[in-house]
Amino acid sequence: MIPAAFEYERAGSVDEAVALLGRDEDAKLLAGGHSLIPTMRLRFSRPSLLVDIGRLDDLRYVRENRDRIAIGALTRHAELIRDPMLREHCALIGEAAALIGDPQVRHRGTIGGSVAHGDPASDLGTILLTLDAELVARGPRGERTIPAAAFFSGPFENALEHQEVLTEIRVPKAAGTYLKYVRRAHDWATVGVAAARVDGRVQVGLTSMGPTPLRARSVEDALADGASPADAAAHAADDTMPPTDATASSEYRAHLAQVLVRRALERL
Amino acid sequence: MENLALEGALTVTFVRSLFAHANIVDVDATAAEALPNVQVLTAADMDLGVFGPPPFPGVNPGMGRPLLAVDRVRFVGDIIAIVISDDRATGADAAELVSVDYDPLPAVVSPYEAAKDEVLLFPEVGTNVAARFGSPEHDEKLFGGCDVAVSGTLVSQRMAPCPLEPRSAAAELGPDGRITAWLSTQTPHQDRMVLAGTLGLDPAQVRVVGPDVGGGFGAKMLNVEEVLVVWLARRLGRPVRWTETRSESMVALPHGRAARLEFTLGGMRDGKVLAYRLEVLQDCGAYAVLGAFLPNLTGLMASGVYAIPRIEFESRSVVTNTTPISAFRGAGRPEASQVIERAIDTFAAELGMDPAEVRRRNFIPADAFPHTTASHAVYDSGDYEGALELALRSVGYDELRDEQRHRREQAATTQLGIGISCYVEITNGIAESEFGEVEITPDGGAIVRTGSFSHGQGHETTFAMIAAERLGLPVEKVTVHKGDTDEIAKGTGTYGSKSTQIGGAAARLAADDVLELAKQLVADYLEASPADIVLDPAVGRLHVAGDPSIGISWADLASRASADERLAELKAEHEFQAAPTFPFGAHVAVVEVDTETGRVELRRLVAVDDAGTLINPLIAEGQVHGGIATGVAQALYENFVYDDDGNPLTGTFVGYAFPSSADLPSWEAVEMETPTPLNALGAKGIGESGTIGATPAVHNAVVDALTPFGVRNVDLPANGENVWRALREAKA
Secondary structure: OOOOOOEEEEOOOHHHHHHHHOOOOOEEEEOOOOOHHHHHHOOOOOOOEEEEOOOOHHHOOEEEEOOEEEEEOOOEHHHHHHOHHHHHHOHHHHHHHOOOOOHHHHHHOEHHHHHHHOOOOOHHHHHHHHOOOEEEEEEOOEEEEEEHHHHEEEOOEEOOOOOOEEEEEEEEOOEEEEEEEOOOOOOOOOEEEEEEEEOOEEEEEEEOOOOOOEEOHHHHHHHHOOOOHHHHHOOOOOOOOOOOOOOOOHHHHHHHHHHHHHHHHHHO | OOOOOOOOOEEEEEEEOOOOOEEEEEEEOHHHHOOOOOEEEEHHHOOOOEOOOOOOOOOOHHHOOEOOOOOEEOOOOOEEEEEEEOOHHHHHHHHHHOEEEEEEOOOOOOHHHHHOOOOOOOOOOOOOEEEEEEOOOOOOOOOOOOOEEEEEEEEEOOEOOOOOOOOEEEEEEOOOOOEEEEEOOOOHHHHHHHHHHHHOOOHHHEEEEOOOOOOOOOOOOOOHHHHHHHHHHHHHOOOEEEEOOHHHHHHHOOEEOOEEEEEEEEEOOOOOEEEEEEEEEEEOOOOOOHHHHOHHHHHHOOOOOEOOOEEEEEEEEEOOOOOOEOOOOOOOHHHHHHHHHHHHHHHHHHHOOOHHHHHHOOEOOOOOOOEEOOOOOEEOOOOHHHHHHHHHHHHOHHHHHHHHHHHHHHOOOEEEEEEEEEEEOOEOOOOOEEEEEEEEOOOOOEEEEEOOOOOOOOHHHHHHHHHHHHHOOOHHHEEEEEOEOOOOOOOOOOOOOOHHHHHHHHHHHHHHHHHHHHHHHHHHHHOOOHHHEEEEOOOOEEEEOOEEEEEEEHHHHHHHHHHOOOHHHOEEEEEEEOOOEOOEEEEEEEEEEEOOOOOEEEEEEEEEEEOEOOOOHHHHHHHHHHHHHHHHHHHHOOOOOEOOOOOEOOOOOOOOOOOOHHHOOOOEEEEOOOOOOOOOOOEOOOOOHHHHHHHHHHHHHHHHHHHHHOOOOOOOOOOHHHHHHHHHHHHO
């Protein structure tokens, strides 16, 4: 329960964080620390340098950006829950944030940290994928925008390059809902389902149904072809790879996905 | 414990096996010992042999646990080597650098497999069976004359005790050659004896101190780690300390339960039960310790609250390549209560009779105590039907059945389940004695010294109340001392919910003794006869009977006795021994079950827990509260599981579903007090009742909700997946 030895640097700006990351190929960014620190204590992860960006308050914001909403990467879950703009224009983000962990996690954990950590059981990743969000990253060669569909590449893996810092997340204004099945209040999702109406089309995403957040394309296609929620939901587990672990079996997850997708669609 | 000031203390880190079953070919500590001030010890460096708590009767003594693994490891978590370092961080680094060359052996994880004796944990013993209790002979006519017999198999799944404060131990060798051990324990005095016995020391050379530590739950009996810490302090001549990490605690602290229970219950169509057969297969983990013995208690309590004329019991305990099983909140009794209460509900379902009514027809009547059951327990006092009626009234049973009927008619997705559990359990199960001493202090207060221990149960308050009442002192003038073997002459400790009924009773008797001594002293001072001196408990004053104006307060008495050097006369010790008592109660659980996801929500739990006379109702409620949480956790959440190779799959709180307050409703505790005649307080134990009552109530409620779907049982924990499986199997 004691991490392996590491160096620690506190970055005063995003550019400084980018430079510090360049110093050490085993460096990791530290934001809220509620995903990284436990894995370090178990020695599953052993970065040689931690670059702490937790105090970069200029990355904590939610604001309107033309027809989209821009969320600073260090905005904490508790702030997502309370934010009036999100409540009005993209309520499922706050709805999902309220279901993450416990109050301590929600007051320390950040949206950027959660998404960049890339846990396939993370709720916010699924929502960003469902909403076709854009993720803005800054690196040594400047800034680039990554579509959510191209961001998640595997369990705890994503499109960010080593020296890139995720700075902002942009989501469309959309009506949606998030349902999460958990064994205990503070657990990661056994299965999570996001459903949203984006540009007139119903989009559905799944948590803990594969190595990354997934889109339920067969469900979306069935709905586009006029299927009822119940008929479309029967396809919820198509093309998924739900894991078997201490929380649930693969087949139970597949079953849950069907029930939860139907319920989410009925709520939408 | 970590804040104990121990100048120059070294830190102990244990190197634990990563394999469930393997021969140890080699241990190479070269890289670890290259770190500053690191020393690594293995079994080759010590000559201590097998850990030596007193052998449990009937348990094979050839399956004991070596203090350090010798040549072979038998579970993930077995100790291979000890790292000594200046601090914890260096210890963690060094432990990782100790290179162990394992030759893996096939692991046996399931007790069914272990019972086949194909893979043996102790080849020299020739079997995995560590103990057998009860009678292997079947009475062919056991169910003769029964209209109906129902059978079933239940699993009381393996649980990790998860104390919020893990274990911790520290030891220091004094300049006088005596060793002092500070332990997060339940049993300081027993620890002293076992430490002395194992280390070959005179008990007078060992002092054990139990500071203010956290619970126990049965799992904090002295174990190999504490013995090794004390041994190291002597060997190294330096103070030594160890504190368990959470990850370590999940595999190294003994687990609880882990029993397979097969029952047949037979009776008449009118609901009367005639015969019961119970077979237990107990998984005792890698070494035969207390867990191997626990089915004895399951057998003893097999009859539950019912007058069952014929009972057959048989058990086998087998070793497996898993964490050893020991006592955990209930220890053998929850299994008995779980199986009889499920059996009664299964019988009621078969008859199509209300489960409350079947219970009424089989209760041991309130006027039949003391009562000896067909499973050989002698129940002291009880009113089982009274407890059930109180619980049913409190929960609004008939209205709930109406609501249930309504939901069934509506074919609602979320169905309602109502579960009843009537239980009786045994506290102070082996009729032990406890030590108490009371002494008047120079300021006219009192010190109570108890041989029991308190790790958060509040005996400091309860025992002070008991003495204060007898002496007529305000409770704040009474201080309870416990847990230091140098200060307290003797003791047994706290386990099996026995502290108040024997330790509290001993404190009461010692207080009465002191009062008699005080009367003699007062009589001297007042030139009266001791027989004429009485206590006015309202003001704490001893005076001449019939003339309150001639008297003396405790404060004045203590002051005068101090001046006369006679204060030592106001001190008495008392040892109290009594037969076991049998707390009982009735729990009713109300659950909602989502028949699509399988998810169970516990809506209400009404608990009537009768532990005889309550000394401090608030403290008793605290015990019930925590006890119920553990019982509900077994019913709905927790299950410690391994893969086929014996690797723990639930070694952290991510996988192991230890619930928090956010997952549990507020309980509705209803008081009922039926005193025991076995001690002057009228008190029975309360520490485990909630656990024993709650699990079957919730389990029965879940099955009750699903009865219309043809479900006859749901495996514990009754989480979403297990409910979904039960529904699917019933449909198939």
